[in-house]
Amino acid sequence: MSALTWLVTGTNTSVGKTWVGCELLREVARQRSRAVVRGIKPLESGLSEVAKKQWDATLLGQASTPEIGTQDALGKGYLAPLSPLHAAQAVGEMPDFNGVCRFVVGHQLESHFLLVEGAGGIAVPITPHRTYGDLARALKCPVIIVAKDELGVINSTVLTAHYLASQKIPLAAIILNRIGRVTPGDHNLQYLAECYPGKVFLADHMPDVVAHLLAELDA
Template sequence: MSERIFITGIGTGVGKTLTAACITEALEADYWKPVQTGLMEGTDTDTVVSLLSNNVSVCHPEAWRLQAPASPHLAARLENTSIDTNRILELSGQYQPANRPLVMEGAGGLMVPVNETVFTLDLILALKARVVVVAQNYLGSINHALLTARMLQHTGVPVIGWVFSGAEHSNEEDIIRWSGYPKIGHIPLTEQVDKAFVKQQAQLLTTPLHTLLA
């Protein structure tokens, strides 16, 4: 199963990296975050590496590592550089395993600018990836979730489904019904995010992922 799975969120800080780790573990996929900003806070790649248990997954190095905790285009601008999305496309071909998925993690949501002309949604289309949308319950999250779904529907991006994270969502079923996208799973709050937790959640996600990817 050679797939490109792009992890996006309805906003920032909704649980994309933990979700990416769980899906990478569930599918024994490779992981790649093309652009990392906010290096002072550590990297998402390092976090995923620390959470995986299997001996198959490879976590590939970022194409851009930028200091400022900002959108990729702004973080690059502050360092007098620019992100070349053609390089991201080139590397995605090099990193794609022959018989396993490549899980890619974006920054923030769909309309985060990658550079001065390309948004994350444009990059997903160019990568020909299928999307997992991560949602978290907060005031305004229904609006953000359905705006995300509407953009994906409008552009025809193939969507695998929703992963809900954090506290239980009273609005999960509404979001599923209104968007028409299925639920892959729910990653709950925990006091200890470690390999054991990720492995447990990965086991719960494995069957629905394989079903939806078939």
């Protein structure tokens, strides 16, 4: 078994990557009912034992089919609410990039579909010289961008997509997430859809998102 894999990144922190990732996992499982579908978080920071039920890795594991525990979905966790590199350095450690790759590959061998959630954006450092962009290239997996639909999202999304293109990393989809508020109309959606035809979706249209992703992978 070798999983079809996506890396989920954000245009920033707090854009709803984990919620979108969990919905993606559940919808993939609905559309491919016999598949082993997993979500993992290789590195997570800002952890609190009190809020363990809300850890990204915990939620991704619960949304997997069959469900996996936090200890399986999480590669390495840190307390400080910093980038993985700086959270590790705060406790005198250094993230192991090759170890992160091995963690992901281990899950790829046990899954049909695998969603790997990053931390923050695509250029967030894992080590002093390796980013999540480097992880996507090492894994040879396409990237899903999650963006909060608000003023400024066009700039942050285009910059993220441009970074992917400059690094020759495939863009799988852009998902605009409307988080609990009135949105500024469909201007952002329409503009980005013109820039990236067929790849821009709203988060509440998850069946369409997954149908697109699976069609691309099956092509």
